[in-house]
Amino acid sequence: MPPGIPAFIAVFLLILALPRPLMASTAEELAAAPRWQALLHINRGATLRSRDQSYVDDDRFFMAENGRTDPLAELQSAAEVLGQPGAEQRCRFPARYRYLAEALGWQEAEPFAHCDEYLSWRAGIPDASVVLVFPAAYLNSPSSMFGHTLLRFDAADQQSDWHAWAVNFGALVTADDNSIFYIYRGLAGGYPGRFSTVSYVSKIQEYAHLENRDMWEYRLGLDADEISWMIDHLWELKDVDFDYYFLDENCSFRLLELLEVARPRVDLLSDLRFAEVPVNTVRAIDEAGLVASRLYRPSKAVELEQAGEALSADERRMAVRLMKDVSLAAQGEYQTLPPERRHLVARAAYQASRFRDRTRDNNEQAAANSYRLLQLMHANAAPELAAIRPPEPPERGHATQMLAVSGGQREDNGFAEIQYRLTYHDWLDNHRGFLDGAWIEALNLRVRREESDRWRLWQLDLVNIRSLAPRTAFVRPTSWFVHAGIDRPEVAGQRDATRFVRGGPGLAWRVGRWLPYGYLQARIENNDNLDPFINSGGGAELGLLRHGDHYSLHLSGESLYFADDQYRHRGQIGVQLPITQQNGIRLSALHDEWRGGRETSWMMTWRYYFD
Amino acid sequence: MKKTIIAALLLGSAAGAHADAAGGPGCGWGNMLFEGQSGMPMHLLATLVNGTSGNATFGMTTGTNGCDTSGALSYSGKSLLSMNGVLEEVAMDMATGQGEALTALSVSLGVPAEERAHFNQVMHQNFSVIFSRDDVTAGEVADQISAVMQSDEILAKHI
Structure with a gap:
């Protein structure tokens, strides 16, 4: 040829x-x-x-x-x-x-x-069903505060979720990165973002076991055809670089895009989605009717908390002692307990030891102690273990942005106030679906008009984060807060805008439903009427927080003393009554004292939450 | 090597003294029962952007224990054990007699659902043989589990 x-x-x-x-x-x-x-x-x-x-x-x-x-x-x-x-x-x-x-x-x-x-x-790749996984925030870890989302692919005959595949979108980081640039680049978009697939068990380890974040698993009601679109498209994204932006083009945003490939008519991405908070993704898919069922996977922190609650006060004390020295198990007090109770006491002690040591370097003594606690659990047969009680699911919480209007009085002056907050939650906001003591706010603006005055910027919080982590018999976390913005204390007889940064460590406990706490505080500020340019002070705050069934209540007192001999004291009380998921009424009162003056004010606020 | 360790730290996984054990850097066979999994504070930063390490995986590797880079994502019972943090989960479930880690292990080993209660019982009874010391390694535990199953009438066929 x-x-x-x-x-x-x-x-x-x-x-x-x-x-x-x-x-x-x-x-x-x-x-x-x-x-x-x-x-x-x-x-x-x-x-x-x-x-x-x-x-x-x-x-x-x-x-x-x-x-x-x-x-x-x-x-x-x-x-x-x-x-x-x-x-x-x-x-x-x-x-x-x-x-x-x-x-x-x-x-x-x-x-x-x-x-x-x-x-x-x-x-x-398993393709029988797809699960959207939302590892929620862990209270004391600032970087986890907004949560995360990833996808899980399950096989039809999958008998253990550990064997499922996880699909994750994250910034591609390299080992050479210096930590400060890391944050900056992460926020500013200096990293390429990529999809990757790993085993789901490694994600359970990472979030629920090491970072102590509860995981919520939402099985999506996608059919085989839709799932197959998603998987085929996922392959197209192998090694493809996106930009990663912390605020909008983040993990959650990319998952919404995958869902659109699977079912284009859900139309999740036509509206502006600035600051795509992962919980909004959960809400978006819930509203789009994509969620078939929901499962809660508790973190190690919650397991430990509920293991402690299952014990009597005496048993809890015993568990704390066992945690320090297992040989006390030979003593009569422990030995007279029925075997099932002995198991539970040893179990709580073991969980607490591991909670403390899991993220620490290897320690021979701790390992020996943990091992003997395991032997003790093994020697005493376990009773039927109670299932972990899930908290209110996060998608039932209020939306992330907020508008509020207030009316009130400062001394003899009536005022009106308008407030906008980009994100997210403070202690008094409608509590349902949020962790006790969670507070994370960014870009919180209040403008106020007093009688016979014009509208003025009253307060701007750029960032205001508080962690309130209760200390228990087993764990001794340190709480903390950090707050930066502009406020208007009276300085040199004027109430001019003052730029400030403040923060400090604290301690918190749980007594019934009350959360008593205390913080130390350092504050630096800059005010145009003041020489020197930077004024610094220190002080403390004591307070009480209570999340009731139908209200949240907060009381606090704080004192600050400054380098230039000024002082400020403040007492405040606030209560919020949720009306609906997205509406609440708040009543608050403040009493301020400073060198040369004092005043009292109160206000009533309507807070409306929206996406 | 340094790069591997840092990448592992970023992901909060263990890369301790045993990182050089058989199977290559970062492989988990040498991991002890209570292997520390420290990674702070770099880890906090990685969390913020949900960082993926430099060698982002795409399903052709187990991706987590650094040992197995050939097979698909399904893993045998042995490689499951070598994954960071899994060993202590299995230990706790064996001491208890049941749990999610034990179920995952039995699935990895090919034990069918109807034999799972028996598997759990045998593992529970042999807890002290399988986890014989506080510094037992993943490799040793895997060997002991095989030995225990071998000597069991019902479970022997899965080895």
Whole structure:
């Protein structure tokens, strides 16, 4: 056969196999369809950066040169490339192939026969159901405060969730990064973000066991077809670089995009989603009707807390002593307990030891003690263990942004106040769905108008975070707070805006439903009426917090003494009554004293929470 | 090596003195029962952006114990044990006689659901043999579990 003939036959066959030509009008419709836009990660208005173009900052992700900005050009190039049988790019973009094949009626029995790597990956990934996992915040860990979201893929015959796959979107960090730049780059978008898959057990270890974060697992009501779209598209995202932005284009945002690929009509990303707090993702999928069921996976902290609560006061004391010295188990007090109680006491002591030591370096004595506690548990048969009681699920909590209007009186002056807060929660806000003692606020603005005055900035909190971690028989955490912004104390006879940073460590306890606490405080501030430029002071705050069934109550007193011999004392009381999930009424009163004056004020506030 | 350790720290996983045990750096076979899993404070920062280490995995590796980079994400009972933190979960469940870690282990070993109660019972009875010391390693525990199953009429067929 002359050398030209096989080539000729090949070309001829190719022409026969070519898909029918793409009509311009069809192409436009297909390129504008939600699923194509989702497959290309086109920004349809969810964030401010790169509107109407793809979020993917990676040339390898596009087949057309201007694919990032032009979905139609990408569709035309893709149709041309992927339409060829045996095209290498099919192995890279199976979801795009499928989209075009379904839309244009391409029919091939085994379009991916040449894609070994894709096929073996596809065969290995469990695809019976998809779970959205929300590791909630742990109170004392600032970096976890907004939570996280990831996806889990389960197999049909999966008998243990530990064997499921987790799909995670996170910033790709390298070992060379210095820690300060790390934070900055994480916030400012200096890291590429990537999807990765790991075993779910490693995520349980990471969140529930090491970081003490409760995990909420929401099984999504997606059908097999939708799941298969999602998985095929996930493969397209292998090693693809996105920008990672802490505030909006974060883990949660990217998961919403995956959900849009699975079910384009859910339309989760047409509205602006600035500051995509992970719990909002949970709310968004809940409202979109995507949640089929919910499961709570307690953290080690909650397990320990409830193990302690299951003991009597005497047993708890015994457990604390065992934790320090297991040999006390030989004594009569422990030995007279029934075996089942002995197991529970040893168990609580073991859990507490591990809670303390798990994140510490290896320690021979601690290991020996923990091992003997295990032996003690083994020697005394376990009773039926009570299931962990779940708290109120996070999606039932109030929304993250807030608008409030207040009326009140400061001494003889009536005033009106308007408040906006970007995010998220303080001690008195509607408590349902939030942890006891959680407080994290960013960008909290209050403007006030007093009688015979104009509107003035009254207070601005840039950041205000308080952790209130109760000390128990087993754990002795340190609470802390940090607060930065602008307020208006009376300084040098004027009430001018004062820029400040304050913070300090503290201790908290739980007595019934009361949370008594104390903080030490250091404060530096800058006020235009004052020399020196920076004034510094120190003091303390004592308070009481109570989360009732239908109210939250807070009382506190604080004193501050400054380097320039000024002092300030403040007593305050506040109570909030939730009206609905998204509305609450707050009453608060303040009494301030300072060198040269004193005043009392009160106000009543309507707080409205919204997304 | 340094890079591996730091990456492991970022992920809050163990990379202690035993990081050089058989299987390569970061492999968990040498992990002891109460292996410390410290990683603070770098770890806090990694949490903020949900950091993924430099060699982000995509399902072709177990990704967590650094030992096994060939197979798909399913793992045998042995490699499950070598994963950071799993050993102590298994120890606690064995001391109790049941639990999620023990279930996961039995699934890894191919023990079917109807034999699980028996598996749990045998493991519970042999707790002191399997976890014989406070510094027993993942490799030793895996060997002991095999030995115990071997000598059990019902479980022997899974080894």
